[in-house]
Amino acid sequence: MAARRLAGSPEAADVARPPVVTFRFDGREIRAPHGEPLAVALLAADHPVISRSFRFHRPRALMCSTGQCGWCECEVDGRPSVRSCQVPVRQGLVARSEHAWPSVGRDMFGLLDLGSRWIPPTFYHHRFLRPAALRKRYLDVLRAFGGRGRLPIGRPLRAHPRVERALEVEVLVVGGGRAGVVAADEAAAGGARVALVESVAGRARPTRDGVQVLDGATALGWYDGEVSAIDGAALWSIKAGEVVAATGSYERVPSVRGADRPGVMGARRAVDLIERLRVLPGERPLLVGDEADLAPVRRAFESVGVAPVRSVSTADLRRILGRRGVNGAIITVGGRAQRESADFVAFSDRTPNLDLVLAAGAAVTTRGGVVVPALDEAGRTSVPRLRVVGSATGAAVPAAPPAHVHGRTLACFCEDVHVDEITAQVRAGYGDPELVKRRTGALTGPCQGKYCLQAFTCALAAAGVATTDLPSARPPLRPVRLGDLVPGDES
Amino acid sequence: MSLPSSADVVIIGAGVGGLGAARELAARGIGRIVVLDRGYPGSGATGRNVARIRRMQLTEELSRVAMACQAKYERMGGELRSNVLFYRLGYAWILYDPDEVERMRGIVAMHARLGIRSALLSPDETLRHLPVFEGGDPVAGSVLSDDAIVHHDAVVWAHLDHLASRDVSIHPHTTVTAIERDASRVRAVITDRGRIETRVVLNAAGGWSGDINRLAGVRSPNLPHRREVLVTAPLRRSIEAAVTFYRPSEGWFNQTLRGEIVMGAVDPDEPAGVDQRSSWSFLQRTAALMTRKAPALRDVTVIRQWAGMYDITPDHLPLVGPTARLEGWWQALGWSGRGMMLAPYLTELLADHLVRGTAPDMLRPFLPDRFTATDEAATLETDYYARYVSGAPSR
Numbered sequence: 001m002a003a004r005r006l007a008g009s010p011e012a013a014d015v016a017r018p019p020v021v022t023f024r025f026d027g028r029e030i031r032a033p034h035g036e037p038l039a040v041a042l043l044a045a046d047h048p049v050i051s052r053s054f055r056f057h058r059p060r061a062l063m064c065s066t067g068q069c070g071w072c073e074c075e076v077d078g079r080p081s082v083r084s085c086q087v088p089v090r091q092g093l094v095a096r097s098e099h100a101w102p103s104v105g106r107d108m109f110g111l112l113d114l115g116s117r118w119i120p121p122t123f124y125h126h127r128f129l130r131p132a133a134l135r136k137r138y139l140d141v142l143r144a145f146g147g148r149g150r151l152p153i154g155r156p157l158r159a160h161p162r163v164e165r166a167l168e169v170e171v172l173v174v175g176g177g178r179a180g181v182v183a184a185d186e187a188a189a190g191g192a193r194v195a196l197v198e199s200v201a202g203r204a205r206p207t208r209d210g211v212q213v214l215d216g217a218t219a220l221g222w223y224d225g226e227v228s229a230i231d232g233a234a235l236w237s238i239k240a241g242e243v244v245a246a247t248g249s250y251e252r253v254p255s256v257r258g259a260d261r262p263g264v265m266g267a268r269r270a271v272d273l274i275e276r277l278r279v280l281p282g283e284r285p286l287l288v289g290d291e292a293d294l295a296p297v298r299r300a301f302e303s304v305g306v307a308p309v310r311s312v313s314t315a316d317l318r319r320i321l322g323r324r325g326v327n328g329a330i331i332t333v334g335g336r337a338q339r340e341s342a343d344f345v346a347f348s349d350r351t352p353n354l355d356l357v358l359a360a361g362a363a364v365t366t367r368g369g370v371v372v373p374a375l376d377e378a379g380r381t382s383v384p385r386l387r388v389v390g391s392a393t394g395a396a397v398p399a400a401p402p403a404h405v406h407g408r409t410l411a412c413f414c415e416d417v418h419v420d421e422i423t424a425q426v427r428a429g430y431g432d433p434e435l436v437k438r439r440t441g442a443l444t445g446p447c448q449g450k451y452c453l454q455a456f457t458c459a460l461a462a463a464g465v466a467t468t469d470l471p472s473a474r475p476p477l478r479p480v481r482l483g484d485l486v487p488g489d490e491s
Numbered sequence: 492m493s494l495p496s497s498a499d500v501v502i503i504g505a506g507v508g509g510l511g512a513a514r515e516l517a518a519r520g521i522g523r524i525v526v527l528d529r530g531y532p533g534s535g536a537t538g539r540n541v542a543r544i545r546r547m548q549l550t551e552e553l554s555r556v557a558m559a560c561q562a563k564y565e566r567m568g569g570e571l572r573s574n575v576l577f578y579r580l581g582y583a584w585i586l587y588d589p590d591e592v593e594r595m596r597g598i599v600a601m602h603a604r605l606g607i608r609s610a611l612l613s614p615d616e617t618l619r620h621l622p623v624f625e626g627g628d629p630v631a632g633s634v635l636s637d638d639a640i641v642h643h644d645a646v647v648w649a650h651l652d653h654l655a656s657r658d659v660s661i662h663p664h665t666t667v668t669a670i671e672r673d674a675s676r677v678r679a680v681i682t683d684r685g686r687i688e689t690r691v692v693l694n695a696a697g698g699w700s701g702d703i704n705r706l707a708g709v710r711s712p713n714l715p716h717r718r719e720v721l722v723t724a725p726l727r728r729s730i731e732a733a734v735t736f737y738r739p740s741e742g743w744f745n746q747t748l749r750g751e752i753v754m755g756a757v758d759p760d761e762p763a764g765v766d767q768r769s770s771w772s773f774l775q776r777t778a779a780l781m782t783r784k785a786p787a788l789r790d791v792t793v794i795r796q797w798a799g800m801y802d803i804t805p806d807h808l809p810l811v812g813p814t815a816r817l818e819g820w821w822q823a824l825g826w827s828g829r830g831m832m833l834a835p836y837l838t839e840l841l842a843d844h845l846v847r848g849t850a851p852d853m854l855r856p857f858l859p860d861r862f863t864a865t866d867e868a869a870t871l872e873t874d875y876y877a878r879y880v881s882g883a884p885s886r
Contacts, residue, residue, distance in 0.1 A: 054725065079790050081724050124576070125648065129568050139578045139748060147727035147750030153622045153787045164775070223771040237771060429655070430648075432531040432663065438538070438644050446724050446794045474795045475769050479724065483789025485778035 002343055003043045006278040006304055023093035025074070026103060036277065037065070038084035038095060039072040044279045048262040049324055050074055050084060052100045054148065054445070055121075055416040056113035059104075059324045061262030064251060065269045068478070070414065070446045071260070073148070074098060079157060080149020081446075099148045105324065109145075113416075117408070120421050121440045161488020165234045169195045169212070172227055172240035174219045174356055176204025179390020180246030184211045187244075195238060197229050221475030222359040225385065230480060235487055242385055245357060245373075249350040249391040252370075253413070254288060255405045255455050258320030258329075260413050267297040267348040274300040282344025286329055287311035289348030290398055297346050309342050314349050314398070319406070351454050352394035358449075358473035360386050368399025371457050371470075400458060411459050412452035414445020419459045426463040433460060437471040446479050494662060497688040498525040501680045502695055503667050503703055506537035507643075508823040508834040509695035510650035514571075515842035517657040525687060526654075526661045527680070533647035534663075535697040539767075539799030541720060541745065541753045542643040542831045543733050545582050546607045547636040549598060554605055556853065560836040564641055567835065573649030575641045578748060581732035582638035583612075583621065585630055585784070591737060592632040599634060609636035623730050627784045640733060640745065643831060667696075670707040677707065677819035691845070693821040695838075698765055698800030700824035709817055712862050713804045713825035714763040718755065719773040721796040725750035742780050744788075752791055756780050769796045801828040810859035811837045812844055821845065822859045 021034045025042060032041035039062040042050055049059040050072045060071035067086040075096045076082040084095065097104035112119065128138035171187040173180045176198025184196045188208035198204035201216035217231035227243060229236040251266035253259045263282060265273075267289065273279045285301055285308045287294045294311055301308055312331045319330040321339070328341045352372055354364060362381035363374040372394030379387045391397070407420030417440045425436045436442065442456050443449040449456070457470065499521055502509045505528035513526050528534065546561045548554040568574050586592050595611055602609040617633040618624055654661065662684070670692070671679040679688045696703045698715035730752065733745035742756030756777045774796060782789045804810060804825035814820040823838055840854040850858060 080726060081792055124574050125645070125652075126573055128574055129572070132569060135568070135577070136579060139576065143728055143748050143750075146748060147725045147729075149724070149726050151623065151726045151729040151787050152790050153729065154625045155787075157790055159782065159786070159789055221769070221771060224768060226771070228771040235775060434531050434534065438533075439648070444795070446792070448794065474797050476774070476793060476796065479792045479794045481789065482723070482778045482791050482793055483782050485774050485793070486782055486789075487775045487779060 002283055003046060003048065003279060003281050005044050006274065006280050021089055021091040021093075023089050023091070023095065025095045026097055032089050034090060035088040038076065038087040038089050038093070039065070040085070040273065040277055040279055041089050042084070043273075043281065047105075049105050051097060052104060052107050052110070053260070053416050054099070054414065055119075056116050057100065057107050057109040058113055058260060058416065059107075059110070059262055060260060063253075063265055063269070065272065068250065068447060068450055070479075075149055078152050078155055080152065098150075116416065116418070120424065121415070121417060157483065159483055159486060161486045162230065162233055162235045162484065164237070164487045166237045166239070167195055167212075168239045169193045170241045171195075171244060172197070172238050172242070173244040173246055174227065175246035175248055175390070175392070176200070176213070177246060177248050177390065179248075179392075180204065180244070181206050183244045183246055183389050184208070195240070197227070197238075218478055219356065220477055220480060222356060223475070227356075230484060235485065240385075242387060243356070243360075245386060245388045245392050246390045247353040247356055247392045249352050249394075249397065250450055251347070252349040252351040252397070252400075252454055253451055254314060254317050254320070254347050254349070255400075255409055255458065256317055256319050257406055257409050258322065258326075260410060261320055261322050261326050262324060263322070263326035263343060264320060264345045264347070266350070267294060267346045270297050270344075270346040271300045274304060280304060280306065282326070282342070284309045284342050285344040285346055286340060286342035287346050287348075288317050289314055293348035293398070294346075297348070310340055314347070320345055349398055350391065351397055352392045353450070354392075354453065355450070355473075355477045357381060357386070357388060357392075358470070359475055359477060361472075362386055364470060366457070366461075367394060369458065369461075370394055370397050370400050371454055372397075400454065405455075405458065405462070409455070411455040412440070412442035412445065414447050414452070415441035417442040417452075419455070419462075422456065422459040423463045426460070426465055431460075431463070431465050433465060433469055434471045436460065436465075443471055448477070449473070492660065492662060494665070494682065494685040494687055495523070495525060495660065496686065497523070499523040499689065500525070500691045500693060501687050501689045502526045502693045503680070504528060504535070504695035504697055504700070505532040505661055505663065506535050506695065506697050506834075507533075507646055507650075507831055508697070508826065508838060509693065510647065510654065511835045511838035512693055512695060512823055512841060513654055513659045514650055514657075515839045516845065517654065517659055519842055519846045521846070524659045525689075526659060527665045527667060527682060528661070528663050529666045529699065531663045532651055532661060533644060535699070536799040536801070536826070536830060537643060537647060537697070539720065539797055540643050540831050542641045542646070543582065543638070543745070544577070544641055544832050545636070545638040545733075547582060547602055547609050547634070547638055551601050551605065552856065554602065554607060556836070557832065558605065558607065559853065560832050561639060563836040563839070564639065567646070567649065571649040571653045573645070573652055575645045575649050576748060577639055577641050579637050579639045580745065582636045583617075583732040583734050584634040584737050585617070585621075585624070585734055586632045586634070586737060587628060587630060589631050595632070595634050602636070607636060609634055621730065621732060621734065623785045623787050626786045635732060638733070640747075641831075642748075646831070667703060667706065670703075672707060672817060675818050677817060689819075691819045691821065693823060693841075695823040697824065697826070697830070698767075698802050700802055700822070702765075704822070704824075707817060707820055709814055709820060711810060711822070711825065711859065713802050713810065715765050715800040715802050716761050716763055717766040717768075717798050718757060718761075718801050718828065719769060719777075719796065719798045720753055720755045721774065721777060721793050723752045723791040724794050726752065726791065736784065742777060744781060752788070754781055765800065767798045767800065769798050773798075801826070802830075803827045805862070809833060809837065809857055810862070811841050811857040812850060812854060812859055815860045
């Protein structure tokens with residue numbers, strides 16, 4: 001991957017080129033526009049590898065850009081495991097990579113990945129018992145491989161206690177995208193007291209009075225029917241007669257080997273990088289997905305004079321090649337596999353965001369191989385007070401491609417769980433989805449299943465296990481700093 | 492797998508108690524053992540706990556039992572040929588009250604007599620060993636031992652793998668709906684998947700064991716109470732002991748082998764009842780407590796929370812053994828938050844009792860018939876430590 005900065009363009013004219021600041025990443029001095037997301041600044045500085053995966057130290061980089069996938073975590077100003085796509089750079093910022101030696105780009109522990117086949121998640125079950133005298137030593141070694149960030153002992157950040165606030169409304173809309181705003185406006189037009197929770201400050205602009213926008217607030221859970229949310233100043237408990245999940249969709253990372261390589265990204269992110277942030281993520285992009293869905297990203301690349309090397313359907317993508325960055329892909333053309341050279345992959349498939357649906361314990365089902373909420377004609381879930389609108393319903397998502405998933409494809413990126421490891425659990429008699437989760441660690445990482453639920457259920461389905469019987473979702477819906485949960489007095 | 496129509500022993504509950512009992516009974520030559528669970532194996536408190544295996548207790552009697560329990564875990568990996576990740580992480584009571592420190596002198600001396608390695612640390616020594624408390628509420632001292640943790644799920648799988656080789660049949664997702672009995676003895680267990688005739692039933696249903704006892708017409712003074720836990724993203728090795736703040740309402744935390752920090756604090760007003768839902772107030776309460784004691788924890792990232800149940804008895808000791816009023820009805824329940832630690836050893840004693848017909852001495856404090864039918868769960872004291880602080884004698 002060779003990313004570079006683009007010159008400012010007329011489309012971006014309203015974004016004044018801000019002053020340039022200097023920050024450090026792993027000791028290297030990097031210059032970037034003030035306020036640019038740290039992960040983007042690193043990409044533009046041709047430093048794409050930001051983190052390493054927990055178990056096999058696979059190189060990871062900017063992917064979702066929304067603070068969800070966790071692939072861009074690093075230490076920022078002494079705070080461990082910060083999602084760098086959410087951190088605006090400023091003068092003097094100091095960031096360092098975690099969980100890599102000697103450097104995140106060339107990490108010796110990355111060699112573990114070559115042996116991943118022989119280190120299944122259950123590797124310790126019948127090992128490290130002999131001689132008995134060494135049992136603790138074995139676990140000491142295991143412990144040395146654990147952990148990511150450093151606990152900032154002796155230099156804690158300042159506490160910012162938040163005020164506890166309770167809110168009672170007739171309708172609560174979670175998500176301030178188009179569908180969420182429409183739902184909020186409609187409810188307000190009917191005379192209801194409405195609250196709208198939107199995590200991106202300034203994004204939700206309802207037209208009706210009577211919609212209280214919790215701007216920049218993130219929903220953290222469904223607790224006993226109440227929705228909890230957090231923003232910069234408050235911890236919210238929201239009681240609502242009806243909750244509308246307008247939570248949108250996530251990138252559906254292709255179920256192929258190499259899909260987690262730096263330089264694989266959702267199409268919308270690529271568009272945002274090029275058009276808003278003026279960073280070109282690759283010179284030879286391969287586009288993956290339905291042609292119509294790919295039109296915006298194709299236009300974005302072409303607008304800066306870059307012609308995509310090719311576009312292929314999701315079903316025709318077989319493998320993404322490269323180690324610390326994409327250098328090609330195996331695709332099927334006319335029924336034959338061939339290698340295509342590329343330095344970037346943009347995929348357009350998405351999958352509904354089920355966070356709130358699963359947290360509420362509402363039923364899900366599969367449609368075209370995709371896990372979607374089970375809804376009646378009115379969009380209500382099996383939890384009567386919870387309705388789903390917009391892309392969170394999964395109505396518009398493309399079907400998942402037919403299962404020719406390779407066993408060494410990652411089903412869970414946080415824990416590096418391979419598809420064949422899930423199959424092996426089923427074969428060993430541990431096919432209960434909850435046991436598969438516990439024995440492999442799939443769904444238990446920091447992304448909380450957002451990026452692996454689809455692959456997890458596909459892998460189970462392929463092994464003959466009912467797919468709607470998903471492991472219980474556990475709050476919070478998004479990782480949250482312990483210090484941010486401290487309730488304090490209004491001051 | 493279809494349910495058998497009859498069995499020698501039916502065990503209700505595939506948690507550490509039920510699976511432990513199955514292992515011990517099979518080892519004593521009991522045939523046809525059937526284990527039932529309403530969910531998957533370990534779906535109750537077993538799969539929801541943090542598995543601290545601590546010898547250091549507040550009384551000599553309990554410490555002696557705990558020593559045997561820990562020894563059992565230390566052997567478990569070798570015996571079952573499965574690694575349960577027994578690890579001497581260390582264990583610390585953090586004390587904030589000089590009176591508590593004084594009281595601990597006697598307890599540490601008692602530990603020394605028994606051969607338990609514990610030490611009373613000064614405030615400085617405490618911070619040196621556990622720098623995570625730097626900048627927090629000033630500690631008055633601590634008691635540190637070389638106690639251990641295990642991996643709760645690994646304990647379940649070690650038992651499952653072992654039991655599969657012993658022809659014990661385990662039936663998950665099978666709910667007991669009724670118990671058939673006559674005036675004096677058990678006849679059969681009725682489930683949503685069929686009837687199993689048996690002369691011996693072991694109730695090891697954890698948080699649901701009171702309900703199961705009622706199905707059999709047996710009264711017991713145990714009540715389930717929700718307990719909550721949260722876990723953080725993994726951090727590098729930095730906390731060298733499982734920490735408890737002496738009183739349950741003040742909480743506890745420890746770092747797992749993977750580096751995650753698990754923590755929790757008991758809500759003193761938690762009502763009794765079957766409840767495994769997570770709460771928002773727990774997150775806030777725990778965050779406030781822990782960041783005050785250990786400010787470095789402000790920066791850790793909470794990625795998951797869950798809840799399980801303590802099945803609490805009035806004396807905080809489990810009910811393990813037969814039931815006088817109903818022949819064939821055995822109990823291994825009311826673990827009061829110590830099931831993971833106590834169950835493997837106490838179910839070994841229970842199996843001895845069942846096979847030989849007399850209770851081993853070590854089992855006597857735990858026999859269910861120490862409570863009479865008129866003992867009410869209402870006398871339950873949720874703050875178990877209060878009894879020791881007030882100097883009240885232990886049972």
